[in-house]
Amino acid sequence: xxxxxxxxxxxxxxxxxxxxxxxxxxxxxxxxxxxxxxxxxxxxxxxxxxxxxxxxxxxxxxxxxxxxxxxxxxxxxxxxxxxxxxxxxxxxxxxxxxxxxxxxxxxxxxxxxxx
Numbered sequence: 001x002x003x004x005x006x007x008x009x010x011x012x013x014x015x016x017x018x019x020x021x022x023x024x025x026x027x028x029x030x031x032x033x034x035x036x037x038x039x040x041x042x043x044x045x046x047x048x049x050x051x052x053x054x055x056x057x058x059x060x061x062x063x064x065x066x067x068x069x070x071x072x073x074x075x076x077x078x079x080x081x082x083x084x085x086x087x088x089x090x091x092x093x094x095x096x097x098x099x100x101x102x103x104x105x106x107x108x109x110x111x112x113x114x115x
Contacts, residue, residue, distance in 0.1 A: 033058065045114040052100075052107045056082070059100040063087075077105045 028036075037054055041047035053067050066084045074083040080101045082094050096104070 045111050048111050052103045055100040055103050056096060059097040060094045062094060077101055
């Protein structure tokens, strides 16, 4: 209304806008993590792929968006690490544990061609 000259001053200029309270995400308990990691049916191609993605997220803390944007040339099985482009387009090298690295190697050698 002020922009259209219907009023001379904005009555909301001096209002204090409450700040949104930021809270940390809740963590899940160990038994829920175990259920999640063991839920994919690794006897199927899709199930094995899902298991590898979950293990990578669990062992390295990668975000879903980082997992789905991984390319084969970003993986270093020998060094147990993954190069990811994260938030803000920042590149970082993330270590992964031996189990996740073995699963990833198995996926690349035996399952990747199904997708």
